[in-house]
Amino acid sequence: MQMSQICSFLVLMEMLFLCPPQASAATGELWETRSAMESDAYGRMDMGSQRECRSVTWREKPQFEAPGKKGECTSQQVQRRGDGYAWKFDCGSTKGEASARLMGSDLMEGEMHMSSPQGRFTLKFSSRKIGSCDTSVRGQK
Helix, strand or coil: CCHHHHHHHHHHHHHHHHCCCCCCCCEEEEEEEEEEEEECCCEEEEEEEEEEEEECCCCCCCCCCCCCCCCCCEEEEEEEECCEEEEEEEECCEEEEEEEEECCCCEEEEEEEEEECCEEEEEEEEEEEEEEEECCCCCCC
């Protein structure tokens, strides 16, 4: 994996956890997520922020999907731990673990740790609910 692929992988992995498939209800929650990646080889990189519309029920039944070609990546050992979740992912030569902690109904923070042939990477993220949105509108920001 090249550095740009690793960055894309980490952001996609983060967003797949944070934004599982939408429920049929049109009312959702608008969340903003900021993230930064750290590695020994590349230092710290701000990954910016993204806004996503999530189903109001996403906390009840989160889905952890790993990015990549169909069948290439898997999420395993998804566990509810106190006020958050922990899981592992495997994408062939890239493997890792992640956790996210819910802080009330409108804040969340987490970390993802990944090992690849290019080294070890850590992605830290924080999310906050900033409003409501319509989940039937794809790509709403």
